[in-house]
Amino acid sequence: MIGITGGIGxxxxxxxxxxxxxxxxxxxxxxxxxxxxxxxxxxxxxxxxLLGEEAFIHSQDRLCPGQYNTAYVAQRVFAEPALxxxxxxxxxxxxxxxxxxxxxxxxxxxxxxEAGLDQLCDxxxxxxxxxDIRLARTIARDYHxxxxxxxxxxxxxxxxxxxxxxxxxxxxxNDGKTSIACMAEDALRMLQLL
Numbered sequence: 001m002i003g004i005t006g007g008i009g010x011x012x013x014x015x016x017x018x019x020x021x022x023x024x025x026x027x028x029x030x031x032x033x034x035x036x037x038x039x040x041x042x043x044x045x046x047x048x049x050l051l052g053e054e055a056f057i058h059s060q061d062r063l064c065p066g067q068y069n070t071a072y073v074a075q076r077v078f079a080e081p082a083l084x085x086x087x088x089x090x091x092x093x094x095x096x097x098x099x100x101x102x103x104x105x106x107x108x109x110x111x112x113x114e115a116g117l118d119q120l121c122d123x124x125x126x127x128x129x130x131x132d133i134r135l136a137r138t139i140a141r142d143y144h145x146x147x148x149x150x151x152x153x154x155x156x157x158x159x160x161x162x163x164x165x166x167x168x169x170x171x172x173x174n175d176g177k178t179s180i181a182c183m184a185e186d187a188l189r190m191l192q193l194l
Contacts, residue, residue: 001104001120002191005112006127007162008155009134009141011174015127016108018184027099029109029117036094037068046090050083051076092116113163124169125187133175134159 004019004026006012016026037043047055055073058066077084092115099107099120112118129137135155136147143151170190172183 001099001122002106003112003118003121003124004106004108004127005110005124005164005169006174007129007134007164008110008158009136009138010127010129011137011180012108012110012127014180015125015172015174015184015187016106018180019106019188022184022188024106025102025104026106026108027102027104029095029107029111029115032098033091033095034068036098037091040094043090043094047073047087050086050090088115096120110162113165118165123191125191126164126166126169126171127174127183128164128166128171129174129176131159 004012004016013028016028020026037047044056051073055069056066057069073087077087095115096117099117107117107121109115109117112121112124118124135152138155138158139145139147139151142155170187172187174180174183
């Protein structure tokens with residue numbers, strides 16, 4: 001398995017989509033973690049025990065905890081780092097187990113190292129881009145292009161919170177000068193998958 005990581009706005013998801021077009025399986029950790037939270041009763045109970053009933057917006061069906069209350073959870077865990085670590089201790093092992101069961105070609109995760117997923121990887125590809133480009137991409141995607149001081153500060157805080165280790169990784173620079181298709185081809189050559 002090969003890990004794909006990179007800072008917010010680097011283009012790792014676009015890079016991963018290009019790999020899917022080429023027939024590779026890519027495990028999107030963000031999407032799959034949401035699926036696991038929505039489907040796994042043990043994970044749901046542990047989250048409710050940690051964060052309370054408000055962690056889910058309850059449905060009429062009392063057997064189902066309802067929809068995950070992302071806004072509430074984010075507010076709690078970003079205000080209290082210890083809670084974030086405890087939530088990660090619930091979700092990350094479930095994601096790891098799911099990855100081991102599915103055995104994808106690639107694992108895409110912004111928090112590959114923090115989640116310990118790098119331990120599952122034979123190689124790691126880091127998608128990188130200059131900070132100003134990452135900032136502009138994230139503002140366009142997450143804040144509808146509204147580059148207010150508050151939105152810029154929020155994005156910069158998220159950038160600072162991410163831990164990207166380049167070490168022995170293959171680093172691909174996504175500065176907008178080279179197409180994603182060419183970057184994917186270069187990475188696959190370096191990984192000796194072409």
